[in-house]
Amino acid sequence: MKVSLRKIVPIFAAFLSAFAAMQLHAASAQDGVSSNELVKESGWQTVQENCTKCHSAQIIVQNSGSREVWKSRIVWMQETQGLGELNLDIENSILDYLAANYGQLASSRRPAIRPGFLPTNPEPNQ
Numbered sequence: 001m002k003v004s005l006r007k008i009v010p011i012f013a014a015f016l017s018a019f020a021a022m023q024l025h026a027a028s029a030q031d032g033v034s035s036n037e038l039v040k041e042s043g044w045q046t047v048q049e050n051c052t053k054c055h056s057a058q059i060i061v062q063n064s065g066s067r068e069v070w071k072s073r074i075v076w077m078q079e080t081q082g083l084g085e086l087n088l089d090i091e092n093s094i095l096d097y098l099a100a101n102y103g104q105l106a107s108s109r110r111p112a113i114r115p116g117f118l119p120t121n122p123e124p125n126q
């Protein structure tokens, strides 16, 4: 049986591109998984020292929030989870680091449709 190259090459190319697409997908899926380690930006050692005794850094890096939100988490841990008082300079350094590197994420939801752009309600009496 003679197998023509003209038939084989496109099939081979299709397999190759499917494989390449899978590789790309795997790579981007991996990028999406955040590292369990703190970003090595200014002040990270202070966070490492003070914030990873009771839990790993993972719980920190998977959270986000403004400075106030991070402050409220610290207060919550102090009031309910046995976190001691932090030296003011240390606390400020931690909050600066967290707000800068794990700041408030923008909402991914689309804004609500303005009333003028909504279709009329077909059953207004309900």
Ligand code: HEC
Residues within 6 Å of the ligand: 047, 050, 051, 052, 053, 054, 055, 059, 060, 063, 073, 074, 077, 081, 082, 083, 084, 094
């Ligand atoms: C004395 C122990 C202790 C220390 C030190 C500590 N934490 Fe925690 N933290 C906890 C406990 C306990 C929880 C709850 C864990 C759980 O839900 O599995 C927690 C939860 C968290 C959470 C998740 C809160 C939520 O809303 O789910 C974050 C974020 C966090 N800690 C950040 C920090 C940061 C930042 C520091 C350093 C200032 C820190 N932790 C230091 C005990 C501690």
